[in-house]
Amino acid sequence: MAGTLSEKNPRAGTTGTTSATAISVRDLHKRYGEVEVLRGVDLDVARGETVCVIGRSGSGKSTLLKCMNLLEPPTAGEIHLGGDLITGSGVDVDAVRTRVGMVFQHFNLFPHLSVLHNVTVALRKVRKLGGDAADTVAMTQLERLGLAGLAHSRPSQLSGGQQQRVAIARALAMEPEVMLFDEATSALDPELVKDVLDVMRLLADSGMTMIAVTHEIGFAREVADRVIFMDEGRIAESGPARRTLEHPETERLGEFLARVL
Amino acid sequence: MHLFLQTFFNPDELLKAFPLLLTEGLRNTLLIAGLAIVFGVVLGVLLAMLLLSHRRWARLPARIYVDVFRGLPAIVTVSLVGLGLPSAGIRPFGRDPLGYAVLAIGLISAAYLAEIFRSGIQAVPSGQLSAARSLGMSYPTAMRVIVVPQGVRNVLPALAGQFIIDIKESALVYLLGLGLGQRELYFIAQERQAATYNSSALVAAGACYLLLTIPLTFLVNRLDLRLRNGGRKQNRAATAPTALPPAPSALEV
DSSP: OOSOTTSOOOOOOSSSOSSOEEEEEEEEEEEETTEEEEEEEEEEEETTOEEEEEOOTTSSHHHHHHHHTTSSOOSEEEEEETTEEOSSTTOOHHHHHHTEEEEOTTOOOOTTSOHHHHHHHHHHHTSOOOHHHHHHHHHHHHHHTTOGGGTTSOGGGSOHHHHHHHHHHHHHTTOOSEEEEESTTTTSOHHHHHHHHHHHHHHHHTTOEEEEEOSOHHHHHHHOSEEEEEETTEEEEEEEHHHHHHSOSSHHHHHHHHHHO | OHHHHHHHHOHHHHHHHHHHIIIIIHHHHHHHHHHHHHHHHHHHHHHHHHHTOSOHHHHHHHHHHHHHHHHSOHHHHHHIIIIIHHHTTOOTTTTOHHHHHHHHHHHHHHHHHHHHHHHHHHTSOHHHHHHHHHTTOOHHHHIIIIIHHHHHHHTHHHHHHHHHHHHHHGGGGGGGOOOTTTOOHHHHHHHHHHHHSOOHHHHHHHHHHHHHHHHHHHHHHHHHHHHHTTSHHHHHHHHSSOOOOOHHHHHOO
């Protein structure tokens, strides 16, 4: 991870003008039987950039995210991660996934493991760290997110907001190059949403490359460098967050924003 | 009433039966059932993995196995394995009937256990596998570390039920004929019953079976309760200082 959460690093370029591209998607297609969910998506995300993906349900935004860490294998198209082609045959998908952190709508913490163990399990089983080394890395992340006191609790004893922050710590512990957030606050009670958004905001400020599917338009406007509006499996509109959300160019985005705001 | 008590609870017979039951009988019943359970669990987990496979060629043999061994009466399987195999010249356990009994009961148990494990694993939300895979775990690692442990917790009471059935079915080894030192609970009891026309030894053997099965049920229920409450004791300790530093303030250092 670039920098710590407490440091406010200057933002990387706002619209992909930096030379280093974190993740690059070319003509991505995803088909489930007869249904084509993604119909040719092109997207470049610069290192340190925060991109929010908005759109109505079924527009393909979650599928796009899941293709980026290969949880869903793309039907066609290419994805480069830090310059490496990660689609096609002969790719070590497990190695790719250690480079892309993912946060899910329903947290998906492992209920049979303690909070600490949730964070250490991949460090031990994937990174092959020893118990003490894994604990140290995990506690550092938990402390950053204000969760150190809960290290020995079970996920079921935590509030939704705490669970989601543990899930973020779990992903960060693997030191990913890119963090994907799949409607990370959609399952939370309204009063808990802010906790998680605050963490995401600080993460963005720390220089983490983030792609967040979200319904939080306010968050997108304030935190995102760029907003992408997906419609029927394509990127229908894309641009700097504030301008795009305040002055949508396409009718579809205008309608969408009128409905959700 | 007197006849009834004499038939089932004759003190002399009980006193004669118990020492042999508690030493030789209990030991051999435990040996057969214990090994059959271990064998059944290992094979059952493997079969469950195959049953859960997306590949038809992997699923099909497991499906056939499960349906065959669940569909046959246990007594038929024990006879086929314990009497049939040695007659056919297949003698992995030489002339030791206990080995064949362990194999037969383990094979039967594996079929039931496979379905129990499969249902338990299927009850684990798919997000668990997604989350584990998204952290870079391979499918086998994710199953072993994340999914199967949760699946097994889901089905502990059903597992206990199957283990009890295995303990009881160990009695079928009597079909294979047992030598001195090999006799398990039921064999000892029915030998005495045949010799004396008195059923007290069978009652004593029954008591020995309950001595195994009831504590097993109790232990599993305890374990089930403990896992279900997942460290509720820790909960009190952890949530006692409710004034945990709220996340934002801790972050905005």
